[in-house]
Structures are given as C-alpha cells and as structure tokens.
Amino acid sequence: MAEGLIFRQLFEPKSSTYSYVLADAETKEAVIIDPVLETVERDARLIRELGLALLYAANTHVHADHVTGSGRLKEKIPGCRSVLSLESGGKADVYIKAGDTIKFGGLTLEVRATPGHTNGCVTYVLSDHSMAFTGDALLIRGCGRTDFQQGNPETLYKSVHEEILSLPDECQLYPAHDYTGQTVTTVAEEKNFNPRLTKPLSEFCKIMNNLNLPYPKQIDRAVPANLVCGLQEDVVSLPHSSATAFPPSQAL
Numbered sequence: 001m002a003e004g005l006i007f008r009q010l011f012e013p014k015s016s017t018y019s020y021v022l023a024d025a026e027t028k029e030a031v032i033i034d035p036v037l038e039t040v041e042r043d044a045r046l047i048r049e050l051g052l053a054l055l056y057a058a059n060t061h062v063h064a065d066h067v068t069g070s071g072r073l074k075e076k077i078p079g080c081r082s083v084l085s086l087e088s089g090g091k092a093d094v095y096i097k098a099g100d101t102i103k104f105g106g107l108t109l110e111v112r113a114t115p116g117h118t119n120g121c122v123t124y125v126l127s128d129h130s131m132a133f134t135g136d137a138l139l140i141r142g143c144g145r146t147d148f149q150q151g152n153p154e155t156l157y158k159s160v161h162e163e164i165l166s167l168p169d170e171c172q173l174y175p176a177h178d179y180t181g182q183t184v185t186t187v188a189e190e191k192n193f194n195p196r197l198t199k200p201l202s203e204f205c206k207i208m209n210n211l212n213l214p215y216p217k218q219i220d221r222a223v224p225a226n227l228v229c230g231l232q233e234d235v236v237s238l239p240h241s242s243a244t245a246f247p248p249s250q251a252l
C-alpha cells in the first residue's frame, strides 16, 4: 500500500457493493469511491471519526443495481464534490475523462477509461500503481455483464486487457462488487485465473452473450437516480436505512 495512505474497504450487503475511502494520512484529504445511499450514515460517521476532509465522492459509472450515495454525502459533508465520467451522461460536479487525475493531499488517482460494462465506466488507479479500483469492469474472477447500459463484450475485453491487466502483476485490484465473499485480487491472479478474461476474445464474447443473468432487482430505481447523483424526489432509502426521501438538488 502507498506510504501515508489511509484505506478502508466498506461493504453494502443488499447489492454486495464495495465502497472505498482513501485519504492522505498527513493532510487528511479524502476520496470515497462508489458510495451507496443506504450506507451514507455509516460512511459519513467513519469519515468524521477519522477526522477526514472528504473532497470527492467518485463513482466508477452509473450503477444499475444500487443508488449512489454521492448526492446524499454532498448534503451531509459540505465541500464534498461528486465525480463521474463525462461519457456516463449523468450529472456531477466534476466530469472526468481518461488521463485526468484526482488529487487528495499528496496522493493522486489516475483515471482510465474502461468501457464495456457501460460506456462511461472508468477505473481509478493510485499513481504508484499499487492499487486500482475497477468498478464493474473487472470483478474478482469475473467481470461486469454486458447486456444493458450500452454493454459490449468486445469493448470490455479490450478495456480490461489494455487498461487494467497491463498494470504491474502485484497491483491490487478492488472491484465494486463481490458475490462470493472475496475482497481483493491482483493483476497476476486475474491474468492467470480469471475464467472469462483468460479466454480468447471470441470465446469471451460467447460466454458474455450467454450469461442469462436476471436483471438487477433495483435497476428501475437505480439508473434514473444515478443519472442525477442519487438525488431524485421519488428515491427512498431501502428499509434498513434511517434516511427517507431526498429532495432534488439544485447544487449539482
């Protein structure tokens, strides 16, 4: 792990989503990647307890399976700005594209475009290339589905091979989801053991075109909400949250 980095991996069980807090231990400036609406209270508390100054709530893409917590975090933590790729077509305070950087204290995340699951997917790579946050492009021993939101298996295959598996073998990869209890993988592991991405392109496409997965349970609620930073009048938190409804934000 990069020297001087505070790092937390956080889990939201309903959608099996991982969120990540990264902060500079010296300046306490911080970023959260892929926060979830239902766990905003928990995450905001942690950020407060660690004495962090949250600069950015950055999404890897417009998620289809859960509502982002970025809009709600902005309301709770003044100074926090939402981040999303320009390609996503959603609202945010800061629009990013390949090659951009997100700075917090002395640390930097590089933005790599990794479309294929959606066309706005990005991967955030710590500038020393010790860790990368792959969203749904690469999952542990898997990858994001390609059957909606402009998904395309050929695009995904190229993205993952060129932008993620080209990182150093020891680079730790942190996905947006895991459905089997795993938490982290490495480039070397995925180059050797990923049952989809180790296949030639034609075989990969065949696998992806025949996954036959049911649509995510929250898709009809999540996609429209995530296009407006998770803040939409009719979006309410799922039952286990203490929060209720959020008014539309003028401050996007």
Ligand SMILES: N[C@@H](CCC(=O)N[C@@H](CSS)C(=O)NCC(=O)O)C(=O)O
Pocket (backbone or CB within 6 Å): 015, 063, 064, 065, 136, 142, 143, 144, 145, 146, 177, 213, 214, 215, 216, 217, 218
């Ligand atoms: N059952 C879950 C949705 C599971 C799912 O479709 N996951 C997506 C990422 S979230 S859009 C995916 O790409 N999965 C790939 C795979 O191989 O599982 C729910 O209802 O939320």
